[in-house]
Amino acid sequence: MAMIKVKVYDVGPPFPVNPTPVLWLTDENENMMLMLTIGISEAHAIKSQIAEDEEPPPRPMTHDLLKSVFENLGAEVEYIVITELREQAYYVAEIHADAHGRSVVIDSRPSDAIALALRVNAPIYVMEEVMAIAGKRMSKQKSVLDASDNTPDAVLDQINQAIKEKLNAAQPVTHDNNSLEAVKKQLQAAIDEERYEDAARLRDEIKKLEHNA
Incomplete structure (x- = not known):
């Protein structure tokens, strides 16, 4: 099954208004949109990478630490992909990495995978089947x-x-x-x-x- 390259369109609603943030992903041409509910800490981790006026945290966040682990082990994140909408309730994602020539696939929540991808400039994909089932017209x-x-x-x-x-x-x-x-x-x-x-x-x-x- 083919993959669709996507980008982060926005993270919201504003955190003081409602404690359940939403992540919006769109394809590169902004024809389709995929919405995911995520945790507050993950929303901050993603928003800090896309908002121009977002102040960096005083100490490294979890995903900054994860980036450092990859770098210090000599591994490179190649891409992340949202692979499945399981039981019509939650999404499943994978982090695809290269570790000294060996391909590694790590199971992940989409929010964690995306927060990491933004930090290492890795592409973000959604399986075509997932977009067909859960995506909406932009x-x-x-x-x-x-x-x-x-x-x-x-x-x-x-x-x-x-x-x-x-x-x-x-x-x-x-x-x-x-x-x-x-x-x-x-x-x-x-x-x-x-x-x-x-x-x-x-x-x-x-x-x-x-x-x-």
């Missing part, structure tokens, strides 16, 4: 981002609602043991991907299921 998404009546909260609400709909469509909730296990798996996925609002909602659902069991 013109439609840009209108959401730029519209004056869409505050960061409103944009995030739309994204969270879309995530909830995908979760519900993937694993409908019914009051039985199988459903309880399914929701617990969804909760773990939300925690791993740092989707805290979804995690809170799923914890409430688990309590209801256990109470009615």
